[in-house]
Amino acid sequence: MDSRGHIPVQLPVPNPTPSYWHEPKAAIANYRSADGLPSSADYVIIGSGISGTMVAWNLLEKGVKGKVVMLEAREACGGATGRNGGHTKAASYRTYADHRAHLSPEEALKIVRLEHANIVATHAFAREHGIECESRPCNTVDIVYDKEAFENGKESIEMIRGDVSEGERKEGGVGWYQVWGKEDAIKRFWVSKENESRIVKEKEELQGAFEYAAGSLSAYRFTVGILELCLKRGLQLWTNTAVTEVRPIFRGENGETGGTGFLWEIHASLSIVRTQNVVMATNGYTAHLLPAMQGLIVPMRGLLTAQIPGPKAKFPTPLPTTYSFIYNQGYEYMIPRLLPGSSDGQHIVIGGGLGRQNDGGVSEYGTCDDSTMNQEMSIYLKEAARGYFGVENWGEGKENEKLRVKKEWTGIMGATRDGLPLVGEIPGMKRFWISAGFNGNGMVLCLKSAEALSHLMVGGSRDQIEWFPSSFLISEERMNTEKFEGRRNMKP
Missing domain, CATH: 3.30.9.10 (D-Amino Acid Oxidase, subunit A, domain 2)
Known part of the structure; x- marks a missing residue:
């Protein structure tokens, strides 16, 4: 199984099987905020599934200053969120004993409470904002x-x-x-x-x-509904715009960036967008742009x-x-x-x-x-x-x-190797953020993971989100864990 984790990760293919949930397509399926990409942004979110969309929502709700840009290789919500089974279900009992034994009783309890809270919050969000998604x-x-x-x-x-x-x-x-x-x-x-x-x-x-x-719900309708709310609040969205590379901007010995404040440059559609913050909401495709994730998210x-x-x-x-x-x-x-x-x-x-x-x-x-x-x-x-x-x-x-x-x-x-998502600032990569690796359970983890990540992105302390499992946070230790053995939650 470990050898499967070493297969190079590619960009999303341009001709996926048509998703059942994409019929009919959303009005913003092929939305672009302008003909060309901006030269700079304060936040660039890569991926328009539930993770990227909820990160955008939380940042905009917090009133962040600056430009929030989202780039998507396919149509809006064209990846896993728009292709899943429509389930908001956490079979928490199936992993609880293992988490209790190998993490701690307190951490295991945080995980089951987060999963339950995520389900409740998802349906409450749809109801509160009038999103027609078969909630x-x-x-x-x-x-x-x-x-x-x-x-x-x-x-x-x-x-x-x-x-x-x-x-x-x-x-x-x-x-x-x-x-x-x-x-x-x-x-x-x-x-x-x-x-x-x-x-x-x-x-x-x-x-x-x-x-x-x-x-249950249509995760596609739910997510594009939130995207539409985000666009009204100032999100700039480019669909059919595959990111091909993310590069650090050259820094001096003391970390200076020539006074621009930009840390990263995003290469997409023959354009370059410079930004202070990158958010990887690319789940299974993450290692294509971030080789450090090869074998860590498969x-x-x-x-x-x-x-x-x-x-x-x-x-x-x-x-x-x-x-x-x-x-x-x-x-x-x-x-x-x-x-x-x-x-x-x-x-x-x-x-x-x-x-x-x-x-x-x-x-x-x-x-x-x-x-x-x-x-x-x-x-x-x-x-x-x-x-x-x-x-x-x-x-x-x-x-x-x-x-x-x-x-x-x-x-x-x-x-992921340990069966848990990876959320937070990637070690050694300043203001390079990730919320990915949901092991097929994204609809019971993504909403609250995005809430925690956006809190950290705007300078919030870890103590203020003590409800969020520390085992979900990315760390050097987790990035250097054992070999990949397959999906941890498959066996009963």
Whole structure:
């Protein structure tokens, strides 16, 4: 696996698979604030996904003086944020015991509280600012097919319940979980007693389920909605403007820059923008512009599908919860999406499949090419939901099978060595900032990470954001950690 982290990271390809969420495209998809780039700026943000957009929002809300510029290689929100599964879900119990043992009980608690707060804040932001993005706070359920994962999950949930406050254990809180046995899970969540996939050869029997608070939305609509707010507040945006290099401006022995104050020059579209601050919000693509991140943030290609259940499906439209399906080698994730006025009723958006591959998904690490898809994963995902719900609940006849899949698409995530994001000022690189490496969990980490980063960028102290996990902050120690071993949160 470590060798996959040494594959040189490339720029985003110009012809990615069309994203399901980009239909229809936003009005600002190909927005440019002017014909040419400015010669200078106070802040240059590279990347227009949820991280870059929220950094811009926070800087503008803080009333920073000077010019804030955002550069995007593709259309607005053309990367991972505009291609994800639409889930605002933190399966915190799956990493809590490990964080508690290897970080500290206090740090583990900060992480689960931040993830929960990020979900709440995301839906609250959409509501407060009137962003139409299909925001839907709801419960989620993890359907578990591995006995060890189910037992470990129950133990971890008890740890969280024991560590949080009484108020946090109430319904909807960070410590609220419902544990369901096999028979209750079958009745309550319309799933089969065993995986009925024709592709999975091993017998996988349902063990039980965990229910907790989560939600779903169109991350694309949410992010372009915030971008539109930022443009009204003075953000300058250039889409289809790939940054090809970031160089330090020559400094004298004492660090002087000739009186200009600029520290960095950004090369993009045959132009150079000089700036005091650079923000890397490029996630899986980060190492292309910042070689120090090679092997520290590794691209990882994901695959998703949008499907319709059969006309005789036994579950409601829409399904009241989102789902994950956990098995020995990994998991899939799923949301129902209601389409008012459509004859399809609801779309089942399901992604994953890495753990089902013959190589364990190793081939998907280190690739930046989201113009193609892994055909083995594609074949599996096309019938994964049918396998989990079962033929009877799914309600599909042979005449409907070919019409089931409405769309499939890919996107590039960023996996880190230690499974945690990298946030802060990069060591040895003055005013060169980063918020990246979210390991496929960006929608439950990016909002609050951007809040913390923008606080540090304007000179705020670490003590004033004690709620932010110190383990998320970039450091020399983290940059020199062990070899890359793959996505840390894949195994149950």
